[in-house]
Amino acid sequence: MSRSIRYTASPLLTSKTPVWRSKLVVAAIALGFVGLGARAAFIQVFNNDFFQHQGEVRFNRTLPLPANRGRILDRNGLILASSVPAPSIWAIPEDVELDSSQRQNLAKLLGIELAELNKKLADEDKNFVWLKRQIEPDRAKEIADLNLKGIYQRTEFRRQYPEGEAAAHIVGFTNVEDNGQEGIELLYNETLLGRAGMRRVIKDRLGQAVEQIGETVAPVAGQDVQLSIDTKVQFFAYQKLRDAVLANRAQAGSIVVMDASTGEVLALANYPSYNPEKRTNLSGAQLRNRALTDTFEPGSVVKPFTIGLALDSGRIKTSTIIDTAPGSVTITGATIRDAHPHGAMTVEQVIQKSSNVGTTKIAMQLPASEMWDTFSGAGFGQKPQIEFPGVVSGRLRPAKSWRPIEQATASYGYGLSASLFQMVRSYTVFSHDGQVIRATLLKNSDPAVGVPIFSADTAAKVRKMLQMAAGSGGTAPKAQTAGYSVGGKSGTAYKQMGKGYGSEGNRKYRSWFVGMAPIEQPRIIVGVMLDEPSAGKYYGGEVAAPVFSETVQQTLRVMGVQPDIAIQPQIVAKAVAESF
C-alpha cells in the first residue's frame, strides 16, 4: 500500500503554520502577474495612442514646404517685384562661446555694431534671438563658414524691387514677414501669398530624413500679378516729374498716364518717393500716393464737361457768341472774374482762353441736376473703380443743395474736389467718343466698354477745343510736342491756408495739366500735378504742361505711334554731314 508523504507532513518541515498562509502567498503572486498582464494589454493593445504618439514625436518630423510669393510683373512681363532668398541669422545666447576677435568678425559680417551684438548675446536666459534678419546670401555663407557654436541660419525670403523708387507707390512693399503693407503688394496679398505645404518624414540620429510617412501636401506657389504699368513709361514719367518738381522747387508732384482706349494705367508716379528696399527713416510725405489720395478743386479741368453738356443738349453751338465783357459777372451778389477780360468770344474760345465768365454764362442755362449727372457720370465725387489702398472719392455735393452761385463755381471746377487720377479718368469721356471707361491697374488689352456721357460728335468738338487750349493762342502752348497733336486743359488754384486762400504775395498754388494725344484718335491721357511750385512760375500751363509734353512725346514713341503732324526731318542733313 503506497503511502503518500504529505508535504506538510514531512517531519523536517513540520511547522505550526496553517496551510492557508502559503496558499495566500501563492494567490497574491498570481494576482500580481494577472495585474501586470492586464496593464501590459491595456497599454499595448487597448489604449496605445499615448505611447505611440510619444514614440512618433521622437523620430517623426513635419517639414514645412515654403510657398514662394508670386511676382509682380509689368505689362511686358518685366519684373517689378520678386522674392529672393535671404538668410536670417539667429543665436542661442546660452550656447554662444566667442572670443572678442570672433565677435568683431561676426559683427562686421552682420553689418551691425559690436556693442549691439554683445547686447543681443548678453541675455543668457533667452534661447532664441535674431541677430540680423534677411542678409545677403554671400554674407550668410561666410558666416556659415566660420562654424560658430550657437549661431544658426534660417532661410527667409526678401522682396526685391528692381524699379526702385520710380514704381514704389504702385507696387508698394511687404514687411519682414512677407505680408503686403502698401500698394499692389497689399491689395493682391492673398493672390501673391500662396499656401505652404508640408510633409512628414522619419529622421535618423544624424537628423537626415530617411523615410517619408503619408502623403505630401504640395505647396501652392503664389500667383504672379501682371499690371498694366509699362516700366519704360513709368520710369521716364517719374523722371520728368522729379526734374520738374526740383526745377520749380515744388513740394510734391504726381503724374498719371492712361491708355485712352483700354483704360489701363500705363504709369502712375509721385514725387517725393522712396526706395522700397531701404525703408528706414521714411516720412509720410514720401509714402503718400498723391495721385490717388490727394483731392483738390479741379478748376478749369472741369470746364470742358460744362461746355460738353451744353453742346450735347443742343443749347449752344461751337460758334455761339458769348459776351464775357467786362470780364466779370455777378451771381446773387458774388462776382466771378476772369484773369484777363476778353469781350465777346465763341464757345470754342471760352475753353481756349479758359474764361470763367463765359463758362458761368453757359452753365446758368443748364439745370443743376443735369450738370450733377454729367459730373458724377464722369466720376467726380464717385469712388474710382480701381481698388487701391487709400484711394479717395473726392467730393461733389448733391445738386439739390446747390445755390446758383455754387452751380456757377462748379461749372468751372470749384466747390467740388477730385484726385488727379479721377481727373485723368474723367477725360476718357473725350478720348473715347463720349464714353467714360473703367480704369484698371491690371493688364487687359480688350477695348473697354464705356458708359455714354456725351455723343461721339460732342466729344470730337470738345477735343478740338482742348487742342486750341494747348495751341498758340491758348493757356498752355507749352503742352505741344514735336510730331504729335495734343489737347488738354491746365489748372491753377490757390491752396487753402487755414480759412482763406492766403493774402497777395503769400499764396500757395497747386498747378496741373490734363490732356491727351494724338488729338484726332487719342491713344493716351496724361495728367500732371505740381504742389506749391515756388520758383516764380506757378501757372499749370507753365509748370505742368512741359512735363506733359515730354511724357507724351516719349510714351507715344514707346508705343510706336506714328506722328500725326508734319515734322521737320533732320535725318538727311545729318547723314550727309556724317558721310564726309
Next chain:
Amino acid sequence: MTRVNVLLVLAILASAMYLVSVQYESRRLFTELERTQREARRLNTEYERLQVEKRSQATPARVERLAREKLQMRQVSPGITMYLGSGEAAPQQP
C-alpha cells in the same frame, strides 16, 4: 523532418538579411533623393535671384544713364526718326 526544418530556418534567415539590406538601400536612396531635391530647390531660387539681378541691371534708369554717359547717346525725337508705314500709310518725310 529535421532537414526540412533546417532548410526553413536558413531560408528565413536569408530573407531577413535581405530585408535588412533592402531597407538600408531604400533609406540610402531616399536620403540621396532628398539631397537632390534640396539641390533642385536651391538652384531654382538661385535662378529666381539671378533673374531679378539681371532685371535690376537692365532697369531703364541704369540703361539711360549708361547710354548717356558712356555711349554719348541722346534721346530720339520724331525729327530724326524715319517712319515706315505699312501700305497706304506712307511716311510723311520726303
